[in-house]
Amino acid sequence: MKINDEILFEVEDGGIAVITIDRPQARNAINSGVIEGLRLAWQRFAGDAALRVAILTGSGDKAFCAGMDLKQAAATGLRIPPRDMFPILGDAVKLDKPVIAAVNGVAYAGGFLFAQMCDLCVASDNALFGITEAKVGRGMPWAAPLAQMLPQRIMMELLLTGAPMTAARAHQLGYVNAVVPLAELRDTALGMARTIAANAPLTVRAARELVYLSSEMGRSAALRAAYPLFDSVYLSEDAQEGPRAFAEKRAPRWSGR
Incomplete structure (x- = not known):
């Protein structure tokens, strides 16, 4: 089912919710519809006792999420984003059930954030992870928890250069749980989700x-x-x-x- 024009919400056997950012024509960039749709999707997942694990992914074969829709940001003159503007798990959104990121392409800026906020992460072998805010003069306060996930100098590299990191390197560093061919990504994420959902x-x-x-x-x-x-x-x-x-x-x- 569709939460709105930008977010799909599917229920798979075994108590699994699959939440998809559905703006492939814009590389699944974050606009106001994505923000509101994700907020509603997390509420639906949290409120349904039959759902035990969620998967967050993007539509298409090129992008998980390319970050903030900069055209919309430029048009609105966005300055300091309100603390609760984005539906960030563990911050603006409180959940007590696990979420898996299934990263199906580029995960840049806010897309990196969406992968980072999930409890587990599987990625396609064409995925790229980048914190690109330095290239467009924006900020990344949300990256603070990354210090618990990556070595300090790797975090410095990502934040200061804005250069992307391959899925293979992210896996080597322990940031990604598994890297698989794109065609196998959904089944891999579902397999992990069902293993978790079968536990107490x-x-x-x-x-x-x-x-x-x-x-x-x-x-x-x-x-x-x-x-x-x-x-x-x-x-x-x-x-x-x-x-x-x-x-x-x-x-x-x-x-x-």
Whole structure:
């Protein structure tokens, strides 16, 4: 189904939502329709308990997202973007379910941001990642979390030169989980999503939170915070269902309770 003219929202078997930026004629650049459509798509995903994992991708075979629609930005005279202008996961948008970026071409500027904000990332072998704001005199405050994802000098290179990084290099550096031929990208992302969705949802959510919590704390503080994070998991019905299903040699029936 279409959220609006720019965003598609599909539901796949296994509790998977596929959210697609659908402006291939403009390399899926971010305009006001993309911003509003993504905001509504994240709300739909968050509010549907049957949906466990989302995939964010772009239409076509050239671009995941080429960044801000600079023609629209020039026409509106955009200066400092409001903090909540963009539907950034972990900032303006709060989610407790995992999201996979399926990067099907260039991911520049705001497109890099959209890949960065997801929990996991798979890329086609023609994908390019670039933080190109220095080339057009704009800013990238959203890149701050990248310091937890890439070495300092790689981050400096990306921000100061604006030069793109290949999917192969991004994978070598640990920024991308897998690189595959473009024709295999959707199936690869769906396979990863279904593997996650088949796991206990409470454990998945707590584990996701653990990763982000640990990135903001030292070792000892993270350990102290992590133990109570899983109390509700250990006390859940699913914590009994998992071992019971294993003993009975059947697939677990997760209730999320």
